[in-house]
Amino acid sequence: MEVQLIDLPKIEDRRGNISVIEKECLPYEIKRVYYLYDVPSDAYRGGHAHKDQKEFLIALSGSFEVLLDNGVDKEIVMLNKPFQGLLILNGIWRELKNFSSGSVCLVLSSDVYIENDYIRNYNEFLNFVKS
Numbered sequence: 001m002e003v004q005l006i007d008l009p010k011i012e013d014r015r016g017n018i019s020v021i022e023k024e025c026l027p028y029e030i031k032r033v034y035y036l037y038d039v040p041s042d043a044y045r046g047g048h049a050h051k052d053q054k055e056f057l058i059a060l061s062g063s064f065e066v067l068l069d070n071g072v073d074k075e076i077v078m079l080n081k082p083f084q085g086l087l088i089l090n091g092i093w094r095e096l097k098n099f100s101s102g103s104v105c106l107v108l109s110s111d112v113y114i115e116n117d118y119i120r121n122y123n124e125f126l127n128f129v130k131s
């Protein structure tokens with residue numbers, strides 16, 4: 001599976017912790033940052049794959065589950081640590097669910113928003129990974 005859980009540096013301090021993402025951490029240049037927040041616990045997000053874009057997801061606060069699917073295998077990863085991120089390369093179907101209350105999902109993306117880079121239909125995704 002073209003995904004990887006990456007531990008981020010954590011600078012611990014009684015005044016609060018710091019985690020850092022520097023450019024060497026990711027195999028791409030970050031072109032867009034967005035975040036999901038105020039997500040109801042029964043919400044379902046994602047439900048798509050990217051043709052080219054790569055993304056790095058971090059549960060900045062709270063927790064949620066990410067279902068990952070490469071067209072053959074599926075796995076579920078729980079994100080619940082602000083010092084850990086999930087790298088999802090292109091060609092991976094993802095679904096985000098079971099958001100805890102107050103959770104925030106930060107996404108660092110390899111490109112700006114391009115709707116044409118999305119595959120939002122699961123059968124189309126299966127055809128894409130087979131081709």
Ligand code: TYD
Pocket residue numbers: 032034044045046047048113
């Ligand atoms: P969508 O990709 O469906 O959200 P998710 O996959 O996280 O469930 O995006 C929801 C809407 O927001 C959709 O109309 C596209 C828009 N959007 C942007 O305009 N720019 C962005 O960077 C993102 C991520 C979404």
